[in-house]
Amino acid sequence: MTPDRGEEAGTKLPGKLIVVEGIDGSGKSTQMHLLDQWLHHLGLLVFSTEWNSSEVVKEITSKGKKKALLTPTTFSLLHSTDFADRYERKILPLLRAGYFVLADRYVYTAYARDIVRGCNPRWVRKMYSFAAKPDLAFYFQVPVEVAMKRILTGRPKLKYYESGMDLNLSNDEYESYRIFQSRIIDQYEGMAREEGFTVVDGTLDIEPQQTAMRRKVMKLLPRAAAATAGMELGVR
Amino acid sequence: MSVEDTRGGKPLEFYGEGVSYLQGREVKGKLIVIEGPDGSGRSTQVDLIKAKLESDGHAVTTTGLKRSELIGKGILEAKQKLPLGKKTLALFYAADFADQLEHKIIPALEAGYVVLADRYIYTLMARSTVRDISRTWSHDLFGFAIKPDLVFYLDVEPEELFHRVFQKYATLDYYESGADLGLSDELYSSFVIYQRMMAKEFKRMENKYGLIPIDANRAIAEVNTDLQRRIDAYLATPLRQAQRTRRRGAGSRR
Secondary structure (H helix, E strand, O other), rough: OOOOOOHHHHEEEEEEEEEEEEEOOHHHHHHHHHHHHHHOOOOOEEEHHHHHHHHHHHHHHHHHHHOOOOOOOOOHHHHHHHHHHHHHHHHHHHHHOOOOOEEOHHHHHHHHHHHHHOOHHHHHHHHOOOOOOOOOOEEEOHHHHHHHHHHHHOOOOOOOOOHHHHOOOOOOOHHHHHHHHHHHHHHHHHHHOOOOEEEOOEEEEEEHHHOOOOOOHHHOOOOHHHHHHHHOOOOO | OOOOOOOOOOOOOOOOOOOOOOOOOOOOOEEEEEEEOOOOOHHHHHHHHHHHHHHHOOEEEEEOOOOOOOOOOOOOOEEEHHOOOHHHHHHHHHHHHHHHHHHHHHHHHHOOHHHEOOOOOOHHHHHHHHOOOOHHHHHHHHHEEEEOEEEEEOOOOOHHHHHHHHHHHHHOOOOOOHHHOOOOOOOOHHHHHHHHHHHHHHHHHHHHHHEEEEEOOOOHHHHHHHHHHHHHHHHHOOOHHHHOOOOOOOOOOO
């Protein structure tokens, strides 16, 4: 893998970085889980990591977050801190060690959300310039109504920031959510070409989606694993 | 600065890309920054300057690093538990700073306060640079920071600093001694080497960011007279003239 940015520029990382992007309810986490299982089954070293999941950062901000009002800038910086912690302690070392690193959301989530919140696009991108470029980035394309329906069946209450309530888009949190997520979709769509996203139709059934993803991932596998995978998927 | 405003308000001036949702807000107060290592007498000087300015009739508020509602104390606790990565720490400090900038510094400046900042982005940038983070990345990261009216850097010889710090705390701070950098297996040497690296970085930033070096090897009262004279002169100068004569931080990149 040859990241073209940041301090990793020019150095080859032995591991492979696969990321999924898309709005909540696009089905990406389900697919990532299946991919994780499959790669394990093929005998590969796999590490999965999720957006906004660093324990250290959570501990530091949990007290403050309740009291303090997050501005777009502090919101953005807390997420980049979270990312940096996972990147410095897990993602980068494991890519150096030859792992398959699966990231459920990556820097593109920040690009999309922070820009919708009003942060300067160049500022956000420069902040994340140290991050290695993924070998594969799947974008789960799904209409906002479909995603909302999925989200609301499992969890009837929407969270304040994920509904974009801080942006004063609407007093109704469902309406705010719809507007906010639609704007994020616009950002993703804009990035899809220039960042080379592999677009997955998130409205399809789970199994055909997974098959399509595995066919893409197959190209990154070492020879022996690729042969096994090829037989399973019925391709050579 | 093309905008003329006789009432004394001026648009926010950012170091870099700025913050679009803050664009258009005007400040009337003055932001004065005191930079310098631990033991350089920063907080003492901030207290003295605050008292003097208040007695002169200025509304004054103070601010410093690691004081945000958001994460101020959390950073200290986390650093004691486990070593955080360099970029993680840099971004954490930036978040803490951003919180104070938006919730404290800018509102105070809008209300016409003199804001005395006990350290600003320069310490954060210098710490990152001596830890091998690129200057460009740090400069860009703080593109949301506003340019202060005055920035003083209290310069003290590392050997002198060591005595002051040790006499005050009877111990040395792990990070302020650069112990995380493996500079020496013995703390005095590590401290001196680290502080010299930091001082060198501040020297480098003088022109780029308009830092005014102040010899702080001198006695407290002497340093204070020096600082107060410069601050009084600045505050007495009418706005437009001050903008011409002040040493302006260069926001443009190299």
